[in-house]
Amino acid sequence: MQYIFNSALAEETEALGKMVGKLLFPGAVIYLNGDLGTGKTVFARGVGLGLGVSTPIVSPTFTLLNVHQGRLPFYHFDLYRLEDESELFAIGLDECLDGDGVSLVEWAGKFAAYLADWPALTVTITKQGQAERQLVLQAESKSYRQILAALERGDDNDEDNGY
Numbered sequence: 001m002q003y004i005f006n007s008a009l010a011e012e013t014e015a016l017g018k019m020v021g022k023l024l025f026p027g028a029v030i031y032l033n034g035d036l037g038t039g040k041t042v043f044a045r046g047v048g049l050g051l052g053v054s055t056p057i058v059s060p061t062f063t064l065l066n067v068h069q070g071r072l073p074f075y076h077f078d079l080y081r082l083e084d085e086s087e088l089f090a091i092g093l094d095e096c097l098d099g100d101g102v103s104l105v106e107w108a109g110k111f112a113a114y115l116a117d118w119p120a121l122t123v124t125i126t127k128q129g130q131a132e133r134q135l136v137l138q139a140e141s142k143s144y145r146q147i148l149a150a151l152e153r154g155d156d157n158d159e160d161n162g163y
């Protein structure tokens with residue numbers, strides 16, 4: 001199952017991430033793919049906001065992993081600088097993916113074969129113009145398909161609509 005979202009602004013990408021973040025469950029895994037500067041970290045920031053994280057969400061390019069606490073622990077990985085599959089275990093990736101927090105992995109496609117062992121929501125971002133981005137959200141297993149179905153229905157728990 002796929003859900004396609006066309007974003008015209010960074011704020012729209014963040015808002016989509018936030019909606020996804022609100023729908024995530026303990027143990028959820030998100031893989032993010034897309035070229036440099038397409039908006040993976042912008043999307044991740046939205047996910048963190050949707051999880052209620054209040055610490056700043058910055059790129060883990062150099063740290064490899066940033067950990068935040070929201071309504072669930074939020075493990076934000078960036079594998080761009082990793083060369084070797086053997087390093088994945090050393091940075092604690094397996095433990096996070098197996099845990100009860102939410103794990104989000106930028107540049108997951110670099111280690112797709114390894115990461116295929118975990119069911120996940122996969123987001124692929126493509127640059128279409130200066131600020132236009134296409135986000136393709138893909139889910140196979142039921143719990144992630146339910147998230148895409150909620151996005152399709154336009155469920156938005158942002159605030160009550162007050163009437």
Ligand SMILES: Nc1ncnc2c1ncn2[C@@H]1O[C@H](COP(=O)(O)OP(=O)(O)OP(=O)(O)O)[C@@H](O)[C@H]1O
Nearest residue numbers: 007008009010013036037038039040041042131133
């Ligand atoms: N529609 C959009 N969605 C997301 N980001 C956008 C959009 N339009 C412009 N941008 C800009 O593109 C940049 C995306 O940067 P970001 O760090 O999120 O990319 P990234 O994919 O995480 O890169 P990296 O591979 O280096 O981690 C930001 O400067 C953001 O403001």
Ligand SMILES: [Mg+2]
Nearest residue numbers: 040041059106
């Ligand atoms: Mg990034």
